[in-house]
Amino acid sequence: MSQFYQDFDFRPQYYGPLHGLHTHVDTSRPWRRQPIRRTISSTTRCKYHHCPRKVSSNNREIERLTRARVRNRRLRVKDPKESLKFYEFLGMTQIKKLSFPEAKFDLYFLAYDGASAVSHGNSTFDREGVIELTHNYGTENDESFTVNNGNKEPHRGFGHVCISVDYIEAACKRIEDAGYKFQKKLTDGRMKHIAFALDPDGYWVEIISQRKDSKGADDPEEKNAVTDPSTYRMNHTMIRVKDAEKSLKFYQETLGMTLFRTVEQSAAGFNLYFLGYPGAEGVSEEGFTALKEGLLELTWNYGTEKDEGFSYHNGNDQPQGFGHICEFKFHSSVALVLFSAWLNKSKEGPDVEEMRQHRVSVSVDNLDAACERFENANVNWKKRLTDGRMKNVAFLLDPDGYWVEIVQNERFAGKENF
Numbered sequence: 463m464s465q466f467y468q469d470f471d472f473r474p475q476y477y478g479p480l481h482g483l484h485t486h487v488d489t490s491r492p493w494r495r496q497p498i499r500r501t502i503s504s505t506t507r508c509k510y511h512h513c514p515r516k517v518s519s520n521n522r523e524i525e526r527l528t529r530a531r532v533r534n535r536r537l538r539v540k541d542p543k544e545s546l547k548f549y550e551f552l553g554m555t556q557i558k559k560l561s562f563p564e565a566k567f568d569l570y571f572l573a574y575d576g577a578s579a580v581s582h583g584n585s586t587f588d589r590e591g592v593i594e595l596t597h598n599y600g601t602e603n604d605e606s607f608t609v610n611n612g613n614k615e616p617h618r619g620f621g622h623v624c625i626s627v628d629y630i631e632a633a634c635k636r637i638e639d640a641g642y643k644f645q646k647k648l649t650d651g652r653m654k655h656i657a658f659a660l661d662p663d664g665y666w667v668e669i670i671s672q673r674k675d676s677k678g679a680d681d682p683e684e685k686n687a688v689t690d691p692s693t694y695r696m697n698h699t700m701i702r703v704k705d706a707e708k709s710l711k712f713y714q715e716t717l718g719m720t721l722f723r724t725v726e727q728s729a730a731g732f733n734l735y736f737l738g739y740p741g742a743e744g745v746s747e748e749g750f751t752a753l754k755e756g757l758l759e760l761t762w763n764y765g766t767e768k769d770e771g772f773s774y775h776n777g778n779d780q781p782q783g784f785g786h787i788c789e790f791k792f793h794s795s796v797a798l799v800l801f802s803a804w805l806n807k808s809k810e811g812p813d814v815e816e817m818r819q820h821r822v823s824v825s826v827d828n829l830d831a832a833c834e835r836f837e838n839a840n841v842n843w844k845k846r847l848t849d850g851r852m853k854n855v856a857f858l859l860d861p862d863g864y865w866v867e868i869v870q871n872e873r874f875a876g877k878e879n880f
Contacts, residue, residue, distance in 0.1 A: 536594040537623075537665055538609050541602035542570060544662040545595050551640060552625060552667075553691025554593065558586040560880050566599040576692035580755045587872045587879060591696030591755030593623065611664040612775065619775035619862070621700035621761060622658065622666035626752040628694070629687035630657070630671040630678050636689055637669075654679040670697065672752045698736065698757035701864065702774050706733060706762035708861040713737050713758065716839055716858075717866070722757065723749035728764075735760040774862050827874040829854065836868070854879075 539545040546556065554572040561568045573592045575582055581589035601607045612620030627633040634648045634657050644650075645658035645666050655678030657669045671678065672695070678684065703709040713719045714737070722745055725734040738757040751757060766772050826832035833847045833856050844857035844865055858866035872879045 536596055537661075537663070539595045539597055539601075539663050540604075540607055540609060541662065542568065542595060542597040543602075545597075546570060546572075548642065548661050549593060549595075551637075551642075551691075553694045554696070557589075557592070568597050568599075570595040570597070574692075574695055574755075578693060580695065585872065585878075593696060609663045609665075610775070611666065613666060617775040619702055619864075621702060621759075622668045623699050624668035624670060624697045624759075626670050626672045626695045626697045627689060627691075628672055629684055629689045630655070630669060630673075630676060631681070631684035632687045632689035633691075633694075634659075634669060636691075648679045655681075668700075670752055674750055674752070695753065695755050697752060697754060698738075698759045700759040700761055701862075702761045702763070703862050704762075704772060704774060705767035705861060706735065706760065707767070709760055709762075710735060710737075712860050713760075716836070716841060719758070720745060722746070722751050722754070731764045733762050733764075735762070826868060827871050829856075829868065829870045832868055 537545075549572050550556070553574060553576070555575040556570055557573050557575060558571040559568065560571075571586050571592055571594050573579070573581060573589055580591065586592070610617050612618060613622075631648060634644075637659050638644065638647070643660045645660055646653075646656075648654060648657040648669075650657075655671060655676055657678075659667045659669060661667055672693075673683075676684070710721065714721065718739075719737040720740050722736045722738060722740075724736075727733065736751055736757050736759050738751075738754060829847065836843075836856075836858060837846075842859040844859050845852075845855070847853060847856040847868075849856075854870060856868040858868065860866055870879060
């Protein structure tokens with residue numbers, strides 16, 4: 463394995479022969495490939511796998527699943543002007559800004575909002591694939607300030623965000639011509655169909671093609687193509703997990719997500735799991751996910767679950783960087799969201815100013831009912847709804863210590879949260 467892949471957990475065949483397949487895996491025996499399960503059925507869950515959830519034949523339950531969303535990912539940034547410029551260059555639009563001068567920070571919400579966008583015209587809390595930027599006042603003037611991009615030892619955890627594009631070669635050329643740097647160019651290494659650009663703070667932005675079976679730099683159909691950023695999509699966010707079985711159980715059973723596909727790289731010693739809410743279109747028969755928005759990718763390196771002293775950086779400890787994933791489901795059971803920091807500092811109970819820094823956020827139709835459900839499920843809490851002064855927000859902890867924020871979905875409240 464090349465030193466490049468060793469240093470950056472960027473393994474050969476990362477999206478190799480299995481790219482696009484939807485399999486499920488016996489996590490107790492990760493080297494064994496299991497039969498492909500391509501549909502969500504009403505059969506019971508298989509003994510060893512956390513494959514797509516059992517779906518009740520009850521129409522109301524099916525409707526709840528089709529209305530689920532994964533909303534946003536939060537990133538701390540040093541200079542909002544530079545970060546906004548970058549993400550807007552990628553075709554995103556600022557759909558909302560929240561300012562908290564008393565706490566000295568601003569939040570910027572960006573999403574694809576063109577006529578063909580998945581969530582075109584929706585409110586901020588009714589979208590998939592939102593990126594939330596958090597700026598703490600003064601960092602842009604501090605020459606020594608840097609963020610943790612999640613990809614350097616000993617502070618690895620968050621991996622990258624990913625956008626899917628119409629023509630990947632033209633898209634990468636456009637980014638490079640604008641002067642932005644790459645962690646991996648399209649022509650680097652053996653994987654000619656993916657690239658990783660670097661945003662102004664050094665966060666990795668994966669670029670994949672929306673064209674099925676695209677060969678990227680080796681694809682003759684890419685030659686002389688013209689890219690249209692308005693067609694791009696915010697596809698997924700990747701985080702590393704210690705124990706795949708525990709994490710899959712949490713995100714599927716507690717938060718109600720569906721496993722869209724698994725990519726096994728047993729030769730390189732890791733698996734990738736792509737989860738999300740199916741929506742009205744359901745799960746692709748062929749496991750093709752490049753046209754989706756707001757997915758969550760879990761990366762599991764074999765053996766970490768057996769190391770008692772091993773842990774990933776959750777983004778809430780110093781040095782800080784990635785904040786959280788924000789997804790939501792329009793049902794009181796679950797709603798996962800990658801939402802940013804908006805809380806005032808509390809004088810009692812848990813330090814909410816600290817909590818605003820890194821988390822996954824879930825918006826629900828009935829906040830009290832959702833928290834009661836989580837309580838009955840014996841989840842680990844960072845802050846219960848009744849703790850502190852902020853009675854309209856709660857925080858769960860996932861198996862790796864990533865924070866899951868629970869807030870009211872404003873569509874059901876009939877008013878804006880902010």
